[in-house]
Amino acid sequence: MATLQTEAPDGAFPAVIVATPKCYLRPYDLRDAPAASAQANDAEVVRFLRDRFPHPYTLADSETFISSTLEAKPTLDFAIFATPGGEGSEAEFAGGMGLTPGRDVQSHTWELGYWVGQKFWGQGIATMAVRAFAPWAFRTFPELYRIEAEAYDMNFGSMRVLEKAGFTKDGVRRGAACKKGVVMDVHVYGLLRSEMDRLE
Ligand SMILES: CC(C)(COP(=O)(O)OP(=O)(O)OC[C@H]1O[C@@H](n2cnc3c(N)ncnc32)[C@H](O)[C@@H]1OP(=O)(O)O)[C@@H](O)C(=O)NCCC(=O)NCCS
Structure with a gap:
C-alpha cells in the first residue's frame, strides 16, 4: 500500500529542473499518478524495460513508485512533460527519466533510464529530454x-536517442539480458563528463 504524501501547502507542483522546446522535466508529484499509470500501462512501453517496471501498471504501482521518489535523497527520478505548444505552453505527462548510482569502484558511473508514453513517440521528446537532462x-x-x-x-x-544525445556505444554484452524467456544482447552506451560539450 502506497504511503500518500501531502502536497505542498500552496498546492504548487515541484520546480522544473530542465526545459526544452518540446518537453520539461520536474520531480514527480503524487497528483501525477493517474496520468503516469495511464501512460506506463502499455506492453509496448514495458517491452524493453527491466522487469521491475511492472505490467500491468496500476494506479497503486504508480503511487508506490512516486512515493519512493519523494522519499529518495537526492531526488534522482523525474517526470517528463510534453509541451506540444512550445516552452511555457500547456503540458501533459509524457514519461519518466531517472538515474541509478553505481556501486563500489563504479560509484562514479550512474545508469540512465527513461521511457515515453506511446502517444508521444517519434516527436523527439526522449532525445531532447536526454540532451537536457545529462x-x-x-x-x-x-x-x-x-x-x-x-x-x-x-x-x-x-x-x-542515445546516439543523437552524444553517447558513445562502448560495446555489446552478448546475451546478457533475458526478458519473458527471450535472451537479448545489451548495447552499452556511455557519456563522460568531459564530453558534455557535445550537448551544449
Ligand atoms: C525509446 C523511446 C524512449 C524513444 O522515445 P521517442 O520520444 O519516441 O524518441 P525520439 O522521438 O526522440 O526519437 C529519436 C530517434 O529514434 C528514432 N526512433 C524512434 N523509435 C524508433 C524505432 N522503433 N525504430 C527505429 N527508430 C526509432 C526516431 O526516428 C528518431 O530518429 P531520427 O530523428 O533520426 O528520425 C520510446 O520509444 C520508449 O519509451 N520506448 C519504451 C521504453 C524504452 O525502450 N526505454 C528505453 C530503455 S533503454
Missing part, C-alpha cells in the same frame, strides 16, 4: 563522471 546531472552531481545507458537488442529507438 548536462543537468553532471552540473548537479559533481561526483558523477560517467552516465551509462543500456539498450536491449532491437530497441533501435533508444539506441538512436
Whole structure:
C-alpha cells in the first residue's frame, strides 16, 4: 500500500529542473499518478524495460513508485512533460527519466533510464529530454563522471536517442539480458563528463 504524501501547502507542483522546446522535466508529484499509470500501462512501453517496471501498471504501482521518489535523497527520478505548444505552453505527462548510482569502484558511473508514453513517440521528446537532462546531472552531481545507458537488442529507438544525445556505444554484452524467456544482447552506451560539450 502506497504511503500518500501531502502536497505542498500552496498546492504548487515541484520546480522544473530542465526545459526544452518540446518537453520539461520536474520531480514527480503524487497528483501525477493517474496520468503516469495511464501512460506506463502499455506492453509496448514495458517491452524493453527491466522487469521491475511492472505490467500491468496500476494506479497503486504508480503511487508506490512516486512515493519512493519523494522519499529518495537526492531526488534522482523525474517526470517528463510534453509541451506540444512550445516552452511555457500547456503540458501533459509524457514519461519518466531517472538515474541509478553505481556501486563500489563504479560509484562514479550512474545508469540512465527513461521511457515515453506511446502517444508521444517519434516527436523527439526522449532525445531532447536526454540532451537536457545529462548536462543537468553532471552540473548537479559533481561526483558523477560517467552516465551509462543500456539498450536491449532491437530497441533501435533508444539506441538512436542515445546516439543523437552524444553517447558513445562502448560495446555489446552478448546475451546478457533475458526478458519473458527471450535472451537479448545489451548495447552499452556511455557519456563522460568531459564530453558534455557535445550537448551544449
Ligand atoms: C525509446 C523511446 C524512449 C524513444 O522515445 P521517442 O520520444 O519516441 O524518441 P525520439 O522521438 O526522440 O526519437 C529519436 C530517434 O529514434 C528514432 N526512433 C524512434 N523509435 C524508433 C524505432 N522503433 N525504430 C527505429 N527508430 C526509432 C526516431 O526516428 C528518431 O530518429 P531520427 O530523428 O533520426 O528520425 C520510446 O520509444 C520508449 O519509451 N520506448 C519504451 C521504453 C524504452 O525502450 N526505454 C528505453 C530503455 S533503454
